[in-house]
Amino acid sequence: MAGSRPGVPGVLGASDSANVPGAAPPEWRPVFARVPRASFIPAVIWDDDRRVVRRDREPDRWAALVRRDAPVITQLDDGDASGRGYVSSSASMPTVVAMMLAELDVADGMRVLEIGTGTGWNTALLAARLGSENVTSVEIDPALAAAARRSLADAGFRPTVATADGMAGWPENAPYDRVIATAAVQRVPYAWVAQTRPGGLVLTPWGTAFHNGTLLRLRVHGDGTGSGRFGADVGFMWTRSERTPHGSVEERVLPEHDSDASTTELHPYEPVGDFDASFAIGLRVPAMLSTVVHDGPAADNRFTVYLMDPATGSWASWRVTPETHGSYQVRQHGRRRLFAELAAAWRWWEGAGRPGVDRFGLTVTRDGQYTWLDHPETPIGPPTDERPHPPR
Ligand SMILES: C[S@@+](CC[C@H](N)C(=O)[O-])C[C@H]1O[C@@H](n2cnc3c(N)ncnc32)[C@H](O)[C@@H]1O
Structure with a gap:
């Protein structure tokens, strides 16, 4: 999705001026007032329980969902009606949109590339602030891209909206002063750095299979590398190629498995x-x-944490009940000893003085990316425990 956690939705309010999220910095407030979110939300959306809400049948419910300071689900399962209910597009949470635009730190005349057009609302905000000619947006889903182009044109904006895999950026309109992704990655594509001018910024939600995620802000250097720190807590859907595998515990943790x-x-x-x-x-x-x-209600404090690596079929379970207070049973199955890996990483984090997210950073070069603690010259080395390193 595209919000920050924990997700207790607020309400933006009914009047036009209340369409301006509190997080919007002064220079963005008139832009939010001019570009109402509702103009970009399709007539068919889904509520938090994945129940469809049609504007023509339930106009008040539709409007109430759109007014909340929460993501609005605008597509499930890449538009496949027989899917499992995976959210594949949404209009991001207004407070997060405003916070990211503030972090983007744009100035008049700057050229921006956006990855993940979705509804086109963020594209419109950028076009209203910088001029349509300075905004390029890439959306992988052809139906969403077409709908966004229509909404943008209806609102008087004509930025470039390309239907393509945004992991390659959009070299046709490069170089950019800013790149902003509104879907999360685990690896920052080098194309985003290469298509940004030296001194420019790449802003993207970034996470791992274990943790999605934080906002990463990379400064692009004259040597063609980009580096910067992690920051705000944001939970975005993954870009398509970065999605973590679907599947339930029942499908992965089988009774016949040795552990x-x-x-x-x-x-x-x-x-x-x-x-x-x-x-x-x-x-x-x-x-x-x-x-x-959880075995039952969360308050019962009876639950199992499962750690799983679908590629190797390895799993670990970690059982907590009130009776086992202070000593918890662990089972591990498969080539990777996932609990041992987690425990070693935990000890490393404690030994490093429990650093917060903003002490970590990431550098992208032509050869790939690496993460670091405090400074690019102190990369996070390989873990000390013995384990295979599956490709990511
Ligand atoms: C959270 S939504 C974007 C929200 C959007 N900025 C808005 O204001 O409505 C993420 C979007 O990224 C798109 N997406 C996912 N992977 C992509 C990729 N590789 N390239 C371009 N777009 C991608 C999804 O189809 C989805 O529409």
Whole structure:
């Protein structure tokens, strides 16, 4: 999706001036007032429970969903009606849109590339601020791109909206002063850096299989590299090629699987639930998904944390009940010892003084990306535990 956590939706309000999110900096406030979000929301949307809401049948509900300071779901399963209900496009949460536009730090005359046009609302905000001729947006889904072009034209904007895989940027209109992605990546494509002028910025939601994610702000240098730090807590849907595999615990953790049993004093609360800790663990332990399954109501405090690597079929379970307070059973199956990897990464994070997300950064070069702590010269080296390194 495209919001910040925890997701308690606020309401923007009914009047036009109330369409301006509180997070919008002064120079953006008239732009938000001029470009109402509702003009870009399709007639068919979905609510938080994935129930369809049609504007012609339930106009008040539709309007109420659009007015909230929350993402509006505008497509499921890439438009495939027989899908599982995966959110594949949304109009981002207004507060997050405003925060990201503030972080983008644009000035008059700048040229911007946006990845993930979606409804076209953010594209319109950029076009209203910088002029349509300075805005290029790339959307991978042809139906969404066509709808966004129509909404933009109806609102009087004519930016370039390309139907393409935005992981390649859009070299035709490069160089850009700013690149902004409104879908999350695990690897920043070098094309985004290469198509940005030296001194320019690349702003993208970034995460790992274990943790999605934070906002990454890269400064592009004269040597063709980009580097910068992680910051705000934002939860965006992945770009299509970066999606983590679907599938349930039942499909991955089978009764016939052999597993080793052990116990640990480590409670999942911090390694899995703490924002900074789980971000750091995700940097150290690649391709590890996690899911929490409660036996009943969450308040009963009976649950199992599953760690899974679909590529190797490895999994670990980590059982918490009130009776087992202080000693938790762990089972591990497969080539990767996922709990051991997580515990080693946790110890590393504690040993490093429990650094917050904003002490971590990332550098992108022609050869790929690497993460670092405090400074690009202190990369986060490979973990010390023994384990295979599956391709990501
Ligand atoms: C959160 S939505 C974008 C929200 C949008 N900026 C708005 O204001 O409505 C993410 C969008 O990224 C698109 N997307 C996903 N992968 C992409 C890719 N590789 N290239 C371009 N667009 C992509 C999705 O189809 C989706 O429409």
